[in-house]
Amino acid sequence: MSYRSPLGHARGLGSAKQGTHHFWIQRVTAVALIPLTLWFVFSLARLPSAHFDAVTWWVAAPSVAVALVLFIGCALYHSLLGVQVVIEDYVGSEGAKIAALLLSKFVHVIAGVAGIFAVLKIALA
Amino acid sequence: MSTPATSKTTPQRPLSPFMIGPYYKPQMTSMLSITHRLTGLGLSFGAILLVTWLVCLASGVDCYNAIVPHLTAWYGKVLLVAFTWALLYHFCNGIRHLMWDLGKGLDMPTAEKTGWGVIVVSIAVTAAVWALALATK
Numbered sequence: 001m002s003y004r005s006p007l008g009h010a011r012g013l014g015s016a017k018q019g020t021h022h023f024w025i026q027r028v029t030a031v032a033l034i035p036l037t038l039w040f041v042f043s044l045a046r047l048p049s050a051h052f053d054a055v056t057w058w059v060a061a062p063s064v065a066v067a068l069v070l071f072i073g074c075a076l077y078h079s080l081l082g083v084q085v086v087i088e089d090y091v092g093s094e095g096a097k098i099a100a101l102l103l104s105k106f107v108h109v110i111a112g113v114a115g116i117f118a119v120l121k122i123a124l125a
Numbered sequence: 126m127s128t129p130a131t132s133k134t135t136p137q138r139p140l141s142p143f144m145i146g147p148y149y150k151p152q153m154t155s156m157l158s159i160t161h162r163l164t165g166l167g168l169s170f171g172a173i174l175l176v177t178w179l180v181c182l183a184s185g186v187d188c189y190n191a192i193v194p195h196l197t198a199w200y201g202k203v204l205l206v207a208f209t210w211a212l213l214y215h216f217c218n219g220i221r222h223l224m225w226d227l228g229k230g231l232d233m234p235t236a237e238k239t240g241w242g243v244i245v246v247s248i249a250v251t252a253a254v255w256a257l258a259l260a261t262k
Binding site: 002003006007030031034037038042044045046047048049052055056059072075076079083086107108111114115118119122 | 165166172176180197209212216257
């Protein structure tokens with residue numbers, strides 16, 4: 001017995017050949033986030049103070065700024081892919097699903113751009 | 126339970142069993158799996174908080190000083206401890222997932238052992254991180 005629908009059979013398109021791309025990028029960003037997350041958590045824990053001057057001085061250091069940009073980029077890309085899967089799994093109606101996916105994409109891209117811009121503004125000031 | 130829509134043009138395909146409902150009893154491994162999703166979703170909001178903090182830092186001292194008292198208040202600390210644990214849980218369980226992707230640790234006894242490991246390590250490291258944070262402030 002073939003599980004292919006008559007419509008699918010008539011179209012004869014097959015797969016889009018991108019089936020593993022989403023899965024793979026989710027894993028690539030996950031591996032990148034292993035060292036970045038450890039660095040982020042322990043750097044914040046070791047910050048001597050949460051005062052404006054101390055934190056600005058910390059972010060402005062080139063090594064910190066680069067690591068923060070990488071962390072924000074990888075984390076938000078990883079989050080974008082994860083939230084997409086959750087929406088696709090749990091939002092049933094097609095209209096609400098597309099609206100939620102669009103909202104998620106826009107919020108993630110805005111957050112990523114804003115976060116990276118903020119780090120660069122401080123680092124390059 | 127509603128029956129799936131069928132017609133002459135759509136063959137009845139096999140459905141994966143629903144994980145929530147009367148078909149599966151809750152197990153430690155499935156609870157950890159849904160917790161991975163929930164912490165991931167929570168961390169998406171944590172990322173927005175991180176970006177808000179950095180944007181305020183870049184905007185100047187007034188904006189920064191307007192939000193930091195909320196983060197250092199008791200409710201802010203509770204939120205930050207929760208984000209720390211969520212991040213470390215997702216981190217540890219994520220490594221468990223990457224090991225599964227490599228085909229390692231998929232048998233039930235190992236999956237349960239690594240599951241308990243994730244719970245213990247994520248809580249222990251959260252405590253260690255906050256002990257370090259409070260000691261250096």
